[in-house]
Structures are given as C-alpha cells and as structure tokens.
Amino acid sequence: MRTRCSAVATAALAAVVLLALAGCGSRGADGGDGLRVVTTTEILADLVREVGGTRVQVSSLVPAGGDPHSYEPTPVDARKVAEAGVTFTNHLLLEEHALIKTIDANAPGDAPNVSLAEASEAYGAHVIPLVEDLGLDVLWLGLRVRGDGKARGAARSSDVVLRATRHDGPGRLVAYVTGALGEVDVLFDSGDGHTRDDTAVLPPAAHTHLNWAFTRPGIHRLTLTAHLRNAGGPERPVGTATFTFAVGADADRVADAGGGDLTVLDGGHADLTVDLDRGTLYAFSSDGGERQRVVAARDALIEVPEQARETIPDDERFAAVGRPGEQVHQLPQAVLGRHVHGEIDPHLWQDARNAAAYVQLIRDTLQRADPGGRAVYARNAAAYLGELEALDDYLRAQVSAIPPARRQLITTHDAFGYLAEAYDLTVAGFVVPNPAQEPSAAQVRRLTETIARLRVGAVFMEPSLRQRATVLTQVARDRGVRVCKLYGDAFDDAARSYVAMMRHNARELRRCLT
Incomplete structure (x- = not known):
C-alpha cells in the first residue's frame, strides 16, 4: 500500500474555509489594531515591522524555526490571510505550494498581495540561478x-x-x-x-x-x-x-x-x-x-x-x-x-542589498494600503535602509579578513548562493542526507575528498536542519574541522531579527574560516 501525504486535502480546506471572510480584514491604521499584515516567513515579518513600526500588526504563517519549503497551512492561517490588509510572500517557489494557494485563495481582492523576490528586481534586487551540482556518479x-x-x-x-x-x-x-x-x-x-x-x-x-x-x-x-x-x-x-x-x-x-x-x-x-x-x-x-x-x-x-x-x-x-x-x-x-x-535561487535576503530592495518595496506597498501613514513608513524605511547599508559593510569587512583560499562553504542546504556571490565566497558543496538510510561509501568519500582538497576549515549547518546534519558533522569530525552555524531560512532564540541573523553569519564565517 502506498504512502501519501495529505498536503492537497489540507491546502484545499485552508483555501476555502474562510473565503466568505475576505472582506472583514482591518485595512487601515485607524481602527486601533493597525494595518494587519501577513507574511509567509519570520524574516519577511521582521522587515515589515521595521518599516511599519506601530502602525502595523504583523504575523508570520510559518512559525518560529519552521521551514518555508515544507510548511503546510492550516485553517487558522486561512483566517489570518482573509483578515489581512496586506500579504507578503517571498515566492520564486521558496514556500510550499499549498501555502501560496492558501494566500491567493483567501487574500482580500482589494488588498495588496506582493511576491517580494519577483517584484523587488524593479528596486535593484539581483537574482541568480539556482545551481545544483552534487557530482553524482549517475544521472x-x-x-x-x-x-x-x-x-x-x-x-x-x-x-x-x-x-x-x-x-x-x-x-x-x-x-x-x-x-x-x-x-x-x-x-x-x-x-x-x-x-x-x-x-x-x-x-x-x-x-x-x-x-x-x-x-x-x-x-x-x-x-x-x-x-x-x-x-x-x-x-x-x-x-x-x-x-x-x-x-x-x-x-x-x-x-x-x-x-x-x-x-x-x-x-x-x-x-x-x-x-x-x-x-x-x-x-x-x-x-x-x-x-x-x-x-x-x-x-x-x-x-x-x-x-x-x-x-x-x-x-x-x-x-x-x-x-x-x-x-x-x-x-x-x-x-x-x-x-x-524553480530555476532562480529564492534566498535573495542573504545579500543585504537585496534585503534593502525588499524594504523599499514593502515601504511603497504599505503606503499604498495605508496612505495616512506615508510619512511614518518613509521615515522608518530610511532609517532601516541606513542600518542595512551598515550591515552590508560589516559583512564585507568580516569576509575580507578571511584568506581567499579559505572562503569555502560546505553547508546542509543550498541556501547560500547569494551570500557567496555578494561577499566573495565559494559554495563548495551542500549535504542533505537521508536519516532513514546510511549514506553510501561513495557519498562519504566525495564529501571527505572535497573537504581535504579545498583544505576546508569548517562546515556549516542551519539550526533548523541540525537533525539532518549527521553525515556532515561526522565527516567534519573525522577530518578534524569545525562544525559551525549559519542562518538560512529561519530565526532561533539566539537571533530574532534579520540584522542579528546576518551579523551572526558574518562573525561565524570569520571565526570558523580563519
């Protein structure tokens, strides 16, 4: 008997359960609760809070530490979307498709529903292809x-x-x-x-x-x-x-x-x-x-x-x-x-300049949804853009202190292409092992050879993928290299904002690779 996931049923329930509520959301900042904004991820919610300040009430559908690639929406999520005055997704297929369907089915028709990664190119964001090459012996x-x-x-x-x-x-x-x-x-x-x-x-x-x-x-x-x-x-x-x-x-x-x-x-x-x-x-x-x-x-x-x-x-x-x-x-x-x-890497925020493009798009979207807050959103965005410019300088300074030959990234997830391209690093490989099977001798050998050939000083894992990193940590231990932490898609208790997350990444890269 075949095993099947229930994603279709869950998405269908979430998508239709509250369509009748689509006109009931709080669309302005005059009702006391502020403009209700729903985002798919914690990272996007943090950017919106920086721009919106006290004029917005923001919630993320993917919970703390959750994986946007696999999160399945619930009827409660559908209600949040139906009551929102603005919705923000990253998209470029970052989020689980059922989550996108829930948002598009329940977002009020007159409320902005913005895909930041795609629309931010008009604000200067730089997108790159998602390159996947594990050097397999077979197709x-x-x-x-x-x-x-x-x-x-x-x-x-x-x-x-x-x-x-x-x-x-x-x-x-x-x-x-x-x-x-x-x-x-x-x-x-x-x-x-x-x-x-x-x-x-x-x-x-x-x-x-x-x-x-x-x-x-x-x-x-x-x-x-x-x-x-x-x-x-x-x-x-x-x-x-x-x-x-x-x-x-x-x-x-x-x-x-x-x-x-x-x-x-x-x-x-x-x-x-x-x-x-x-x-x-x-x-x-x-x-x-x-x-x-x-x-x-x-x-x-x-x-x-x-x-x-x-x-x-x-x-x-x-x-x-x-x-x-x-x-x-x-x-x-x-x-x-x-x-x-998709064919484009969706993790744009790993380049702080792309996050700045997101912020400008968020500013303009909030101003359109809540014209009375135009000056507040402009002022908050300008202050935060200055903080992101300083963050970009900090990332460059930290990575520039790493010898060029040691700027090699081996991670548990293919989420760091923008970090590498923006700050002169090289993605040497990523490993997402199957916990139900022992990796083949060839897989372990290839990873070990890559670490040895490049003289990699550390390997990196995301906090949310720790349980999937056993092969990476074992090979690193055998080779005598460090196991360090990089944030990709989600926060944890040690980093509760985008700037804190990226500053940690900068410090960790310098600490572990020098």
Missing part, C-alpha cells in the same frame, strides 16, 4: 514545469498534474520522494496498475527531485500525461509523451541498436519536463547556468547503469518500494526532502 533525474502557461490561464497558484498512464518493461517502476525525516511518498507505482493515484503535482515553473527505482533490469518505457488545473476548475490537457529507460544495460549499445539517433542521458542533472507554453513533454538537461538542452521524449534514452544498484533498507517506510534486502536499480533523489523550487 540526477527529476520532474520540471517550464513556461508560465498564461495563454492557458495558468497562475502561480495553479497545479500541473502529471500522471503515469502506462509502463512497459520487466518488473515494477516506482518513483518516490524521500522526505526530510525519512518518510516515503510514492508518486508512480506500476505494480498495481496505473490509476489516478499515480500522480505528481507541481506549480508552474517548478522543479522537484525524486527517486526512480526499477525492480528488474531491461528496457522500460513510461508514459506521462500532463494536465493544468486551476482552483475550482476542470483539468485541461497539456500533453502526453513516452520516455525510455535502459536499466542495468549499456545505453550506448541500446542506442546503436535503435539506429544511433537516440540521445543518451547518463550523468549530470535532467528532468522529465512539461512545457506549458508549447503544450508538450520532453527531457530537459540543465546545470542551472547556460548549458541547457531540450531532448524530445522519443529521442531520449535515460541510462540507469549497473552501478545504480542499491539495497532496500530494513525500514518499514520503504515497504512500498520492496522487501528489505532486495536490490533495485535506482536513480537517487540526491537532495532529500520535498524540495520543490
């Missing part, structure tokens, strides 16, 4: 949606529904996600016949990681059908395609036998992709930068080589994949957890 295969689909009526709260409708090949094909705490969510399973349960759901412009397990070697063909679904509306077809896998076989030989016209995907990062604008499915290979290519489904041959053979762990959570001790050929998920994101 890293995920699912992706490209195009905005606006011509089809898609919005940021839409769902792209991807179903497995046919599988031809020996044994079973099981595609599943391993969550951050080791839970298993099966998306496709050919073993019980394909039903409407064999489904993956993604927002537009999103990408996700998953495991692809094959119980027997041979040639496997998987047919996927995509539909677009908006809230309250029917599913509309987008396209259908069949992808071919060479499992435990020499893919080059298979390609040659087929006439040599097939493109073998055997390494790096690729996705089975729904293109909303073209209305088709294909394989998309990308390194997060300029090296991108589209391979038609009929021309793609996905290699699952013999070295991809793995043993199913003795853990009941993996019962949906097979019996303990059985071997499967598997393309790994690589980055564990329900890790849905």
